Amino acid sequence: MYFAALLARTEDGWEASDTELDDVETLSDLTDLAREATAGGSDDETVLVFIEQEDAWFGIVRVDGEEDPRIYLSDAAAAARSSYGEILLTDELLGREPGAAEELDALEELVDLDGTEDGEPDDEADESDDESVLSGEAVPSGPIGDRQILTDLGMSEKELLSLGTEALSDIAEALGAAEVLETVR
Template sequence: MGWSASELDLSGVADVDEVADLLRDAEPDASVSLLFVEAVDAYLAIMRLDEGEDLRIFGSDSAFAEESRLGKLLLSDVESPALEIDEEVDDEDKPAADPTVDPVGDADLLADLGVSAHKLLQLCATDGLLPSDITAELCQMIGCGDEVEELRES
């Protein structure tokens, strides 16, 4: 699968359907479109469209919907909670999970691309990781890391 990366301006959108339309318009022929929204060095929202149709959403923390207009816009319709984060840390080298993180939405949205729900939740709960760090790690895992890194540097 070949990936391309582009930046989307979400400043004028009124609802999640408009965000989905922007995502569809960015690459109309894409079989999978992903949008990573990083906010205030604290929150990450991921949106996925398959064949431009089925919208799936994951949010790293429900607090994003409470603390920002964009968070509310992206996550207000997300009702199903994500799976529980494992708070136990087996490896001493891994940072502890942040117990205040409350992920929401479809944690399996990247599973077929090689990122399990468990891995996504683990990354989002890792204390000290910024949303940009999580995005970079996820993009490396699914094979679009170079494209996203190039976009960030431009």
């Protein structure tokens, strides 16, 4: 089960809204959704997008005005197994050349390298492997992204890295936005 919410910092404090991610297919779509949350407000407002998959991982996307979004994921490998997590696992975040995933996908379509090209079943394939693969490359287990994403808002890198399954509530508490987040939970 997923939970997603937007927290926008305005001159009057934090405003929260839950959000549906059904129409979000790319990081750009998510960034646009965050920027729309401040419609009518200042272009330099901070918007945080929280995405949480129950007991598996959480992610934060921070959008400050027109700047590129900043991303933090609590567990990249767990997020890679999620459609919403895959949106956040960009080439830049994973330290790959931009477009590398698309090139790998195109090559895999042209050449089948798994030994089953003659229609033989792949007995070695096991979906429960601990090593996550996103577009042919291993995704690291554990936190990935901007660990200082909330430092200027009152949560240190150390605090962020120590969060557990109730992460979003703990983050909202540290930011002074617990009450507004609870209204949309």
